[in-house]
Amino acid sequence: MGIIRLMLVVGVLVVAYFLLRSAIREFRGLKGPFQPPASREDMVQDPVCKTYVPRGSAVSADVGGQTYLFCSRDCADTFQKQVGQS
Numbered sequence: 001m002g003i004i005r006l007m008l009v010v011g012v013l014v015v016a017y018f019l020l021r022s023a024i025r026e027f028r029g030l031k032g033p034f035q036p037p038a039s040r041e042d043m044v045q046d047p048v049c050k051t052y053v054p055r056g057s058a059v060s061a062d063v064g065g066q067t068y069l070f071c072s073r074d075c076a077d078t079f080q081k082q083v084g085q086s
């Protein structure tokens, strides 16, 4: 009787283990692979200080017929001066 009871306990443990493992897999599948936030796509890099700023709050300036985006008016002025000098 002892052996049968032991086998039952082991069987229950094995079933519990597989159920737990599949549950963890399902949970991980729901989360999916890491993806950067969508807002990251709307980030633009300031060509002067190399800072990333949201497109919506970036300062735009036309330099040499092209539109550039900056983190601040100061960076836009710096860029315009740099382009003007060269």
Ligand SMILES: [Zn+2]
Pocket (backbone or CB within 6 Å): 046, 048, 049, 050, 051, 070, 071, 072, 075
């Ligand atoms: Zn800047």
